Amino acid sequence: MGDKRNYSADQVKALQGSIKIEHTLAKIGAQQLRKLLEDEDYVKNFRCL
Structure with a gap:
């Protein structure tokens, strides 16, 4: 279903x-x-909201 990766999670890290x-x-x-x-x-003013 997907591509097989030839590297490990540790190598990526x-x-x-x-x-x-x-x-x-x-x-x-x-x-x-x-x-x-x-x-x-x-709060008296929320101009952006």
Whole structure:
């Protein structure tokens, strides 16, 4: 039903890079929004929603 691969999962893992990609701006924005929602009684403006 599919192609047979002539390499193992360990071989694929060995080829992966060691640098972890992070989406910093999105992460910071999400943290700020979460803090607002947790700390404030209400958030007065959600212009984008």
